[in-house]
Amino acid sequence: MLTTFNNMVKIEQFPTKKTSVYFCCAFLLFSACSTVVCNANDSASDDDATEAVIIHEAEGRVKVGLAKEKPTWDPRGYILFCPCMGRFGNQAEHYVGTLAFAKALDRTLVLAPFRTYQNVGFEDYFLVEPLKQYHRVISMGDFMEYLAPQHWPVGKRRGYCYMQVNSESVCDLKAGNPFGPFWDGFHIDFDETLKFELPIYAQDGNLPQNRQIKAAWDERFPVDEHPVLALRGAPAPFPMLEVNRQIQQYFHWAPGIFAEAKGYMGQMFKGDKYVAIHLRTGIDWERACRDVAGIRRYMASPQCHELDKEATNREMCYPPVKHVLEHTRNALQKIGAKQLFIATDKHSYEEEFKKDLKSLKVSVHRLSSDLPMIDLVIMGEADFFIGNCVSSFSSFVKRYRDARNKPSTFWNRALDDPMTSIGEYVAYKRT
Numbered sequence: 001m002l003t004t005f006n007n008m009v010k011i012e013q014f015p016t017k018k019t020s021v022y023f024c025c026a027f028l029l030f031s032a033c034s035t036v037v038c039n040a041n042d043s044a045s046d047d048d049a050t051e052a053v054i055i056h057e058a059e060g061r062v063k064v065g066l067a068k069e070k071p072t073w074d075p076r077g078y079i080l081f082c083p084c085m086g087r088f089g090n091q092a093e094h095y096v097g098t099l100a101f102a103k104a105l106d107r108t109l110v111l112a113p114f115r116t117y118q119n120v121g122f123e124d125y126f127l128v129e130p131l132k133q134y135h136r137v138i139s140m141g142d143f144m145e146y147l148a149p150q151h152w153p154v155g156k157r158r159g160y161c162y163m164q165v166n167s168e169s170v171c172d173l174k175a176g177n178p179f180g181p182f183w184d185g186f187h188i189d190f191d192e193t194l195k196f197e198l199p200i201y202a203q204d205g206n207l208p209q210n211r212q213i214k215a216a217w218d219e220r221f222p223v224d225e226h227p228v229l230a231l232r233g234a235p236a237p238f239p240m241l242e243v244n245r246q247i248q249q250y251f252h253w254a255p256g257i258f259a260e261a262k263g264y265m266g267q268m269f270k271g272d273k274y275v276a277i278h279l280r281t282g283i284d285w286e287r288a289c290r291d292v293a294g295i296r297r298y299m300a301s302p303q304c305h306e307l308d309k310e311a312t313n314r315e316m317c318y319p320p321v322k323h324v325l326e327h328t329r330n331a332l333q334k335i336g337a338k339q340l341f342i343a344t345d346k347h348s349y350e351e352e353f354k355k356d357l358k359s360l361k362v363s364v365h366r367l368s369s370d371l372p373m374i375d376l377v378i379m380g381e382a383d384f385f386i387g388n389c390v391s392s393f394s395s396f397v398k399r400y401r402d403a404r405n406k407p408s409t410f411w412n413r414a415l416d417d418p419m420t421s422i423g424e425y426v427a428y429k430r431t
Helices: 088-105 129-133 141-149 179-184 208-220 242-250 253-268 281-286 321-335 351-357 372-381 394-401
Strands: 002-004 007-015 019-022 035-041 051-058 061-070 076-082 108-111 137-139 158-162 194-197 230-231 276-281 339-343 364-368 384-387 408-410
Touching: 007 076, 007 372, 076 088, 076 141, 088 108, 088 208, 088 242, 088 394, 108 141, 129 242, 137 141, 242 394, 253 339, 253 364, 253 372, 276 321, 276 394, 321 351, 321 384, 339 351, 339 372, 351 364, 372 384, 372 394, 384 394
Parallel strands: 007 035, 076 108, 076 230, 108 137, 158 194, 158 230, 276 339, 276 384, 339 364, 384 408
Antiparallel strands: 002 007, 019 035, 035 051, 051 061
């Protein structure tokens, strides 16, 4: 819904049963507007704060101010974790599983920053409000600023490590990189550390095993004695559990990233249909795929094949150039697209594509490899997507597209394979 009044604009998005959240990108859409007011009301729980986003345009620059009430303490407890395994794709899979875990334990999840060479706030990539439709969450910045000083003060901070309780290994949440720099980013030191051997792989849904997980954790770490569980790593498996893939629907891009990507899309495609592909062609990936044949579960491979019927193969992981060209050409012809977008970590085969697609009059585009998050948005919004079955980066795109009913496939899979087309884990049920 959009309302204009007195040179101001109000945009409503993400209406739900409990929440109506207003987000503003009006400065990108209406050059005449000097001020934009956004409100979030009817919050999902008593603990949620009412927000007001005020965007002022002055002297050619946009200033955004966020005013919100101080969050209140949740007596049901909190979970903190370090998403410190691998790059964004792996961290995103862990994030989805951790949300399922927090919901199973009925503790508020503190939204940890993503880890690159530095901490990148969750809210820099994604909106926080849509996640609250799934479970209670709070940004780590808000938790440390408003709640930690009183409820998790210096001198009373415990850390928890998943390891054999009787082992000689030391539970050190800050040992090594990225663990140390991650916690140091919030000036967190641990005054006591505890080991645990408890179930940590929760599945989405009100399931008996989730109730068993909660009972085990409540018995070992009752919330009145352990209100904050700061875990060394993510309480989730990699690759992720299939049943948790649908949680991706609650991840919505932050307006800044989405607007930047839309700008590139407008420049490149000019409103035309386009096919997006993801290529992993770096030397590290080539080595990783060298001996993959016969392995049932390899990185993100479960997203595109039935583990009990088919093993991973090299062509899924590192497809030959000839197949990449042919598969892409078939996809372009299938949907009648004249625009191709390539996202890659190394070799794009751009010249090969231009030569192969010349007769189809297809324009070929790619961005700098320094813009991986923009690549993700563009691939997620494409009219058709071809990804790498083994890559967790591709897996993020596939989950995003499944949630929006957009068609996708992978290298070495048919364009209309029911395992990989629209809504793989929603529309298709294995027999």
